[in-house]
Amino acid sequence: DADVTQTPRNRITKTGKRIMLECSQTKGHDRMYWYRQDPGLGLRLIYYSFDVKDINKGEISDGYSVSRQAQAKFSLSLESAIPNQTALYFCATSLANEQFFGPGTRLTVL
Amino acid sequence: AQSVSQHNHHVILSEAASLELGCNYSYGGTVNLFWYVQYPGQHLQLLLKYFSGDPLVKGIKGFEAEFIKSKFSFNLRKPSVQWSDTAEYFCAVKKSGGGADGLTFGKGTHLIIQP
Numbered sequence: 089d090a091d092v093t094q095t096p097r098n099r100i101t102k103t104g105k106r107i108m109l110e111c112s113q114t115k116g117h118d119r120m121y122w123y124r125q126d127p128g129l130g131l132r133l134i135y136y137s138f139d140v141k142d143i144n145k146g147e148i149s150d151g152y153s154v155s156r157q158a159q160a161k162f163s164l165s166l167e168s169a170i171p172n173q174t175a176l177y178f179c180a181t182s183l184a185n186e187q188f189f190g191p192g193t194r195l196t197v198l
Numbered sequence: 199a200q201s202v203s204q205h206n207h208h209v210i211l212s213e214a215a216s217l218e219l220g221c222n223y224s225y226g227g228t229v230n231l232f233w234y235v236q237y238p239g240q241h242l243q244l245l246l247k248y249f250s251g252d253p254l255v256k257g258i259k260g261f262e263a264e265f266i267k268s269k270f271s272f273n274l275r276k277p278s279v280q281w282s283d284t285a286e287y288f289c290a291v292k293k294s295g296g297g298a299d300g301l302t303f304g305k306g307t308h309l310i311i312q313p
Contacts, residue, residue, distance in 0.1 A: 121300050128207070130288055130303040131242075146300055178241065185230045185249065185292055187301055189242040 091115045092190035094179050100196045107166040109193045111179030119182035120162040122146075122154060124175040125192075131178065137162055169197040200225035202291050204304035211279055212312050219274040219307050221289030231272040232290040232301065233263055242288065248272065249294065259283070284311045 092113045101107050111120065118139045123131040123146075133146030135154040143154055151173060155163045166173055174197045179190040205220035223229065233245040246257025253265040263274045272289060286308050290301040 123300070123303075128305055130202075130305040131290075131301070132303070133300040136300050144299070185294065186232075186244070186247060189234075191241045 092179060092181055092188055094177075094190040094193050096193060097191065098194045100198065101169055102198050103168075103170055105169050105197075107169050107195065109164045109177055109179075109195070111162045111164070111190055113160050113162075113179075113181045113188075113190075115181050115183070115188060116159070117181035117183045117188075118159060120156065121180040121182065121187065122152075122162065122164045123178045123180065124148070124173075125178060126175050134164065134177075166195075166197075169195075171197045173197050200229075200291055200293065200302050202289055202302050202304040204287075204289055204307050206307050207305065208308045208310070210310045210312065213281055214278050217274070217276040217279045217283070217309070219287055219289075219309070221272045221274065221304060222270050223272070223289075223291045223302075224270065225291060225293060228294045230292045230294045231263075231265060232292070233257065233261070233272070233274050234288045234290060236286040236288065236306075238285065245274070245287075279309075279311050281311045281313050283309060285309060 095110045121136045122134040125131045137156045153165045177193045180187045201224045203222045231248040234242040235245050246255050248255045248265045256262045286306045288306045289304040
C-alpha cells in the first residue's frame with residue numbers, strides 16, 4: 089500500500105550496531121504499529137502507538153525501542169542489533185480495527 | 199492472551215481444486231477476524247474481514263470465509279484455485295471495541311498451486 093512507506097527496504101548490518109527503521113504514512117491514521125515476521129511464526133507485535141504521546145509495548149518489545157516523531161512517522165530502533173533480530177519488519181496503521189501494512193524492511197544482522 | 203491457530207502450515211493443490219484453510223482462535227469475547235495474503239516478495243494484503251453481521255464473508259479474488267462462533271473458527275475457502283493464488287495466508291484476530299493493541303496472527307499457511 090503506497091500510503092504506508094518504509095525505509096530502508098533492505099538492510100544488512102553487523103552485531104552490536106544501532107539500526108533505525110523508518111515508517112511514514114499519508115493516511116492520517118493515529119494508530120501505528122511495528123511487527124516482525126519470521127518464517128513459520130507469522131507476525132508478532134513489537135510496539136504500537138495510539139498517537140504521538142502514547143507508546144505501548146507489544147508481545148516482543150525486548151531489544152527494541154520506538155519513537156513517534158509525528159502523527160505520520162513511527163520509527164523502530166535496534167539499539168544493539170543481534171543475529172536473532174534478523175527478520176522482515178512491517179509497519180502498519182489502523183483505522184476502525186482494520187490495519188494497513190507497509191511493504192516491509194528485510195533486516196539481516198550478521 | 200488470545201491466540202490464533204492455523205492448522206495447515208503447507209498446502210499443495212492443483213489448479214481448479216477447492217481450498218479450505220482452517221483458523222481457530224482462543225479469545226472468548228467479541229472479536230474482529232481477518233485473512234491476509236502475502237504474495238512472494240510482497241507485503242500483506244487484506245483478503246477479507248469479519249466485524250459483525252452475516253457470518254459468511256466474501257472477499258477479493260473469489261475468497262470467502264465463514265465465522266462459526268461456537269467453534270471459534272474462521273475458515274477461508276475458495277471453490278477453484280488458480281496458480282496465481284500461490285502465496286502465504288495469515289489469519290488474524292483483534293478484540294473488538296476499539297483499542298490499539300494490534301492484531302494477533304496465526305503462523306501462516308504456505309499455499310502452493312501446481313499448474
